[in-house]
Amino acid sequence: MDPEERFSALVDEFAGLAGVTVPEHCTRRGFGSGALKVNGSIFAMLTGGRLVVKLPRVRVESLVGSGMGGTFDAGKGRPMKEWLTVTVDDDRTWISLAREALEFVGSRRPAHR
Template identity: 65%
Template sequence: MDPEERFSALVDHFEGAPGVTAPGVGGTRGFGSAALKVNGSIFAMLSHGRLVVKLPRERVVSLIADGVGSPYDAGKGVPMKEWMSVAGGTDELWRALGREALDFVGARRR
């Protein structure tokens, strides 16, 4: 499965969850326009064929150290502390990271 198909499956998985908005809803353009959001905040998106998720900084550091992902810099050359990207992986990994990101971002936006 290519990254676009895998992300589409992730969107389908989370669509309908409380507070979750699918990509393209709301007509926004630019950063985050193709992202999964909870209560208006991005928790997962596809960028350059990679899953990008927002997680606690310590969790991002740990996952990168374990080789699960790499720092995400949004094209500015400076890693964003609470974001990481994942190339490849399994559907299960993407769903688990997506759930973790949804829980993290959703808890912050209540």
């Protein structure tokens, strides 16, 4: 399964959950335009063929140390400490880390609109 297909399956897994919005199939580009969100905040996205998830900083450091991924850099030249680029390409890992990210981001204050 290629990354786009795996992410599409991930989107299907989370569609319909309370507070979760899925990416729209549109031509819009930019940070977060194709992301899974909870209460308006991104918790998982596909970037450069890799799953990127938002997790607590300590958890990201632990996962990087275990070889599961690396810190995410949005092109600004410095890593984003609460974002993990997942380098393991299997469905179970993606779903597990995305669930963890949903729980983490969903437990924070809702985004203001």
